[in-house]
Amino acid sequence: MKDAKPPTNKGGLNAEIQSRIGHQLRAMYDDVVRQGVPDRFADLIRKLDASEAGDSQISNAGDFKKDGRD
Numbered sequence: 001m002k003d004a005k006p007p008t009n010k011g012g013l014n015a016e017i018q019s020r021i022g023h024q025l026r027a028m029y030d031d032v033v034r035q036g037v038p039d040r041f042a043d044l045i046r047k048l049d050a051s052e053a054g055d056s057q058i059s060n061a062g063d064f065k066k067d068g069r070d
Helices: 017-036 039-060
Strands: none
Touching: none
8 A cells, every 4th residue: 555645746845835834924924014114214215206206297398408508
Protein backbone atom coordinates (compact mmCIF):
# COMPACT_ATOMS: atom_id res chain seq x y z
CA MET A 1 0.00 0.00 0.00
CA LYS A 2 1.32 3.45 -0.95
CA ASP A 3 1.58 6.28 1.54
CA ALA A 4 -1.13 8.86 0.88
CA LYS A 5 0.48 12.23 0.22
CA PRO A 6 -1.48 15.47 0.10
CA PRO A 7 -1.63 17.00 -3.36
CA THR A 8 1.17 19.42 -4.14
CA ASN A 9 1.57 22.09 -6.74
CA LYS A 10 4.68 22.70 -8.84
CA GLY A 11 6.19 24.68 -5.98
CA GLY A 12 6.06 21.67 -3.71
CA LEU A 13 3.77 23.12 -1.03
CA ASN A 14 0.57 21.29 -0.20
CA ALA A 15 -2.77 23.07 0.02
CA GLU A 16 -2.75 23.19 3.82
CA ILE A 17 0.63 24.93 3.95
CA GLN A 18 -0.41 27.37 1.22
CA SER A 19 -3.56 28.15 3.17
CA ARG A 20 -1.62 28.79 6.40
CA ILE A 21 0.84 31.05 4.60
CA GLY A 22 -2.06 32.91 2.97
CA HIS A 23 -3.78 33.49 6.31
CA GLN A 24 -0.57 34.75 7.92
CA LEU A 25 0.17 37.09 5.01
CA ARG A 26 -3.37 38.48 5.12
CA ALA A 27 -3.08 39.09 8.87
CA MET A 28 0.22 40.92 8.42
CA TYR A 29 -1.11 42.97 5.50
CA ASP A 30 -4.27 43.92 7.42
CA ASP A 31 -2.13 45.09 10.34
CA VAL A 32 -0.06 47.32 8.04
CA VAL A 33 -3.17 48.76 6.39
CA ARG A 34 -4.71 49.56 9.78
CA GLN A 35 -1.62 51.59 10.73
CA GLY A 36 -2.42 54.15 8.05
CA VAL A 37 -0.12 56.63 6.37
CA PRO A 38 2.18 58.66 8.62
CA ASP A 39 1.39 62.39 8.68
CA ARG A 40 4.74 63.33 7.15
CA PHE A 41 4.06 61.07 4.15
CA ALA A 42 0.54 62.46 3.74
CA ASP A 43 1.96 66.01 3.80
CA LEU A 44 4.58 65.10 1.21
CA ILE A 45 1.94 63.56 -1.06
CA ARG A 46 -0.23 66.70 -0.76
CA LYS A 47 2.76 68.88 -1.68
CA LEU A 48 3.58 66.70 -4.67
CA ASP A 49 -0.05 66.76 -5.83
CA ALA A 50 -0.14 70.56 -5.51
CA SER A 51 3.12 70.84 -7.44
CA GLU A 52 1.78 68.63 -10.24
CA ALA A 53 -1.44 70.65 -10.36
CA GLY A 54 0.61 73.84 -10.74
CA ASP A 55 2.70 72.28 -13.51
CA SER A 56 -0.47 71.17 -15.25
CA GLN A 57 -1.92 74.69 -15.17
CA ILE A 58 1.27 76.11 -16.64
CA SER A 59 1.40 73.59 -19.48
CA ASN A 60 -2.30 74.18 -20.25
CA ALA A 61 -1.85 77.96 -20.43
CA GLY A 62 -0.50 77.76 -23.97
CA ASP A 63 2.81 77.61 -25.73
CA PHE A 64 5.49 79.74 -24.15
CA LYS A 65 8.03 81.23 -26.46
CA LYS A 66 11.47 82.10 -25.25
CA ASP A 67 12.27 85.74 -25.51
CA GLY A 68 16.01 85.16 -25.37
CA ARG A 69 16.26 85.85 -21.66
CA ASP A 70 17.26 82.93 -19.46
